[in-house]
Amino acid sequence: MRELFGTDGVRGTANLHPMTAEMALRIGAAAGCHFHREDGGSHRVVIGKDTRLSGYMFENALTAGLTSTxxxxxxLGPVPTPAVGLMTRSMRADLGVMISASHNPAPDNGIKFFGPDGFKLSDRAEAAIERLIESGVEPAPAEGIGRAKRVDDARFRYGERIKASLPRGLGLRGLRVVIDCANGAAYRAAPEILWELGATVIPLGVEPDGFNINRDCGSTSPGAAAKLVVERGADVGICLDGDADRVILIDEQGRVADGDQLMALLAIRHAAAGRLAGRALVATVMSNLGLERHLSAHDIALERTAVGDRYVVERMREGGFNLGGEQSGHIVMSDHATTGDGLMAGLHFLAEMVASERRAGELLCQFEPVPQLLRNVRYSAGEAPLEAAGVKAAIAESEAEISGRGRLLIRRSGTEPLVRVMAESEDEVLMQRVVERVIAAVERSGA
Structure with a gap:
């Protein structure tokens, strides 16, 4: 059973269990032991990070643990998460590590692992690492200790790979683009790449100070970017999160579009060009029912998975699909990347604008969403709110009431101590009622 690893690695508040320097050292040693090969070949790990102050501490602790084995x-320094997947594979490394808590606030941090193929680790591999953390590992002899080296050109290598995914000869000259980097990992790479492609770049969230990542900016707070798009007369806004693996888009009128609208556009365009493998899109249970109906009208299947881009990628690999993602903005284009890549997805949207000669607002209004309500309720460590009898009863009552008129989804977050309650229905009064019933029951369970 995995206790440390959630849906996207190990995550928590810096200097509180499990995100302590001591635990990071143990995690590094365990991962190094798990991936250490006995065939005499090289034993190489790449480590990237975002811009959180605690990233320095975890980088050093992980390096100590890994080199000890x-x-x-x-x-690599500050680079987007997808750059770590890319560099792990291109540098023939045994392991890739990204130090980031993604869209979470600055006090949090996390550790994500990539295998030698550039894909995130399976549940089985993470469980094996947990067992090694628990049992301890034998360090290498003194003459076998590893070395550490800085790689100065990681973001440039990533940028070239990103540009290579676009149609040959594509230029963005004439497009005015607001790019909000959330004061995160892409604060240098994203504006540079857009400028190199010819866009007029209006940057936001590009002054990280170790504490301001995701603060009132980025994909989880697109308001500032939306305002800037309107004020500066921009054609489009691209909002990344702290590690740049997700994207939210903004049209020329400042209207925000989520990942479902972008996935709908890409799926239909790929299908029309004969490039949508299996004629299916892979998305999670959180994606809007309107997306499913819209794709069905275009003879495109929607494959649903558990929440988490790693589960989307696993289903894509199992079924041979090449496009997937999440409503939150993780967009996975497996012909070009091994994980969600917010900047790549944003650039491919710009490519659609150029090719179709249509405005962002036209392209981002692919379907009418079914009304959806998502509420979160926080619980204390050690609690199991979904196991309480009162909560189970409230869920059963709400599911029975909404059955046939919508859907209800309740789950624990894999990255924070939250219960997420989501409902969809054209009957918004019903939707509100069933969500509030479950939320109230969860709150009572912790009283």
Missing amino acids: GMDVLL
Whole structure:
């Protein structure tokens, strides 16, 4: 059973269990032991990070743990999460590590792992690492300790790979683009790439100070970017999160579009060009029912998975699909990347604008969403709110009431101590009632 790893690695508040320097050292040693090969080949790990102050601490602790087991460490510095997946594979590394808590606030941090193929680790591999953390590992002999080295051109390598995914000869000259980097990992790479492609770049969230990542900016707070799009007369806004693996788009009128609208556009365009493998899109249970209906009208199937882009990718690999993502803005284009890549997805949207000669607002209004309500309720550590009898009864009553008129989804967050309650229905009064019933029951359970 996994206790440390959630839906996207290990995550928590810095200097509180499990995100302590001591635990990071143990995690690094366990991961190094798990991936250490006995065939005499190289033992190489790449480590990237976002811009949180605690990233320095975790980078050093992980490096100490990994080198203690004989792994050589290549330090990429601040780069987007998808760059770590790319560099792990291109540098023939045994392991990739990203230090980031993604869209979470600055006090949080996390550790994500990539295998030698550039894909996030499976549940089985994470469980094996947890067992090694628990049992302890034997360090390498003194002569076998690994080395650490800085890699100075990681973001440039990533940028070239991003641009290579676009149609040959594509230029963005004439497009005015607001790019909100959330004061995160893409604060240098994203504006540079847009400028190189010819866009007029209006940057936002590009002054990280170790504490302001995701603060009132980025994909989880697109209001500032929406305002700037209107004020500066921009054609489009691209909002990334702290590690740049998700994107939210804004049209020329400042209207915000989520990942469902972008996935609908890309799926239909890919299908029309004969490039949508399996004629299906992979998305999670959180994606809007309107997306499913819209795709069905275009003879495109929607494959649903558990929440988390890693589960989307697993289903894509199992079924041979090449497009997937999440409503939150993770867009996975597996012909070009091994994980969600917010900047790549944003650039492919710009490519659609150029090719179709249509405005962002036209392209981002693909379907009418079914009304959806999502509420979160926080619980204390050690509680199991969904196991309480009163909560189970409230869920059963709400599911029975909404059956046939919508859907209800209740789940624990894999990254925060939250219960997420989501309902969809054309009957908004009903939707509100069933969500409030479950929320109230969860709150009572912790009283």
